[in-house]
Amino acid sequence: MCYFVLTHMKLKITTLLFFAFGHSIAxxxxxxxxxxxxxxxxxxxxxxxxxxxxxxxxxxxxxxxxxxxxxxxxxxxxxxxxxxxxxxxxxxxxxxxxxxxxxxxxxxxxxxxxxxxxxxxxxxxxxxxxxxxxxxxxxxxxxxxxxxxxxxxxxxxxxxxxxxxxxxxxxxxxxxxxxxxxxxxxxxxxxxxxxxxxxxxxxxxxxxxxxxxxxxxxxxxxxxxxxxxxxxxxxxLKLSKKTLSKVDKAKPLETKTIYTFNNVLFDFNKAILVNTSIEELDKLNLHLKENKNLNIEIYGHTDNVGLTKRNQELSLQRAKSVSEYLISKGLKKERIQWFGFGSSKPLVKNSSEENRAKNRRVEFKLMDKN
Structure with a gap:
């Protein structure tokens, strides 16, 4: 028989992920x-x-x-x-x-x-x-x-x-x-x-x-x-074109530019964020805290697989999940909006699994407050 000492709570490691924005979604x-x-x-x-x-x-x-x-x-x-x-x-x-x-x-x-x-x-x-x-x-x-x-x-x-x-x-x-x-x-x-x-x-x-x-x-x-x-x-796995980790004070994230999350992930056909999404969202939240003059919009997209109505609902739910996480971390509600576009705005034709993967994405855009 194996005898082992139970601790009341085993520590859970937090995976550190590369915070990247590019034109892809996983x-x-x-x-x-x-x-x-x-x-x-x-x-x-x-x-x-x-x-x-x-x-x-x-x-x-x-x-x-x-x-x-x-x-x-x-x-x-x-x-x-x-x-x-x-x-x-x-x-x-x-x-x-x-x-x-x-x-x-x-x-x-x-x-x-x-x-x-x-x-x-x-x-x-x-x-x-x-x-x-x-x-x-x-x-x-x-x-x-x-x-x-x-x-x-x-x-x-x-x-x-x-x-x-x-x-x-x-x-x-x-x-x-x-x-x-x-x-x-x-x-x-x-x-x-x-x-x-x-x-x-x-x-x-x-x-x-x-x-x-x-x-x-x-x-x-x-x-x-x-x-x-x-x-x-x-x-x-896609190489990002723009990375927050490489942005210095001379080259901040631009306003009115659409960025795509690389590591914001969901289980298939669900809108619940998986744990691997947190690090990237926390970095974005920190950027918003340090730049209180910025508002943000979140955009959800899907490929064309499945019913159009369901894809519309899912894209909106996923954008909302991202937004609600940022709000839960202290971002004021009036600074964020979210939208779902379903499969209506593909980056490329949905002609292959590789292309469909590019079209399944969550994006954000930073804007100066009026």
Whole structure:
């Protein structure tokens, strides 16, 4: 049995993001990115597959689902204690165990990745308290088909070739080991798509013979590495044309110029800001506090997928969410207005996923007070 000391509150890290404005907007291509939607509250181990909406297991490993609704598989569970990075749930997988046993999480993306487009893949991890070891790498596997390996061991790429499944594997190797059990650690990958990617699998794809591990608990009854996972994201990665971090006093943000947020994100078809949006909005709020002579307008836009009425509503709701956040941070209501344009003002033709990603955006414009 694993014994661990529970703290009343584990500290949560705040991810520092680059505050950038350019002509792009990033939509998370991962549905149910923080595992909040599910069919049944988990009662037993291995309750992830076919229970968490839009997620599955890539092999016969018994990936776990932890949710605050569960008595035994909540924040305090059989491998430790951790609060979610966001929401009320997270997943858990073995990345190292005897006989190269492995567990994975797999999701179908909102849309197939566009060839040649660069994407940013991120997810949050936390080593479980009971793990005897930590490791220093994770793998992200993109495939053209959904994987359903009949093995409980690591996924071997030769079998994908045998089944004529297109795939591309990326290894994320950290200089230090992912050994933090108190806080969540953000894992990131920049990825250029081949154009076939419809599914994504996260886990460890190395055998016990080659995997790099580091001991963290010498008196553990058995050797294994187990990580909690939360907040999975796949977004387009664009270089910004204008960045607040590079603006000096001689070149302030211009008035009557429309800027596009790079890191203000929402879950698919929702208007609730995800946590990764906060840093960018806080920087903008600081700029407004330092320049009380400025008012601001927020503009929401969508692509042309879906009903026109719904797109109009969603764009307005998202612009309102951004505005309400700035107001909650102290911006006076009379200094801000918000508008939703739906798909009526595309930057480019909605002829490809890459173009549609450009059209899904939230913008702002600064104006001098009259």
């Amino acid at each position: 939509q998370n291509l991962v549905l149910n990115s923080s595992f909040e939607a599910f069919k049944n509250c988990p009662k037993n181990k291995g309750a992830f597959h076919e229970n968490v909406i839009n997620w599955s297991c890539s092999n016969y490993g018994s990936t776990d689902y932890f949710n605050n609704c569960s008595k035994d598989l909540g924040f305090e569970n059989y491998v430790g204690f951790q609060e979610p990075k966001t929401g009320n749930a997270y997943s858990g997988i073995y990345t190292f165990a005897p006989a190269s046993y492995r567990e994975y999480i797999q999701t179908k993306l909102v849309s197939q990745l566009a060839k040649g487009t660069k994407y940013l893949i991120t997810f949050q991890i936390s080593l479980s308290d009971c793990s005897s070891h930590s490791n220093n790498n994770f793998g992200v596997l993109f495939t053209s088909e959904e994987l359903d390996s009949k093995s409980k061991n690591f996924i071997h790429f030769k079998y994908l070739k045998k089944d004529n499944i297109k795939y591309k594997y990326s290894k994320i190797e950290n200089k230090s080991f992912y050994s933090n059990t108190q806080e969540w650690t953000k894992v990131t990958l920049e990825y250029t798509a081949n154009g076939f990617e419809k599914f994504m699998t996260i886990g460890n794809f190395e055998t016990n013979r080659v995997i790099k591990i580091q001991e963290v608990w010498s008196t553990a009854e058995r050797q294994f590495t187990y990580y909690y996972i939360d907040d999975v994201s796949v977004t387009t």
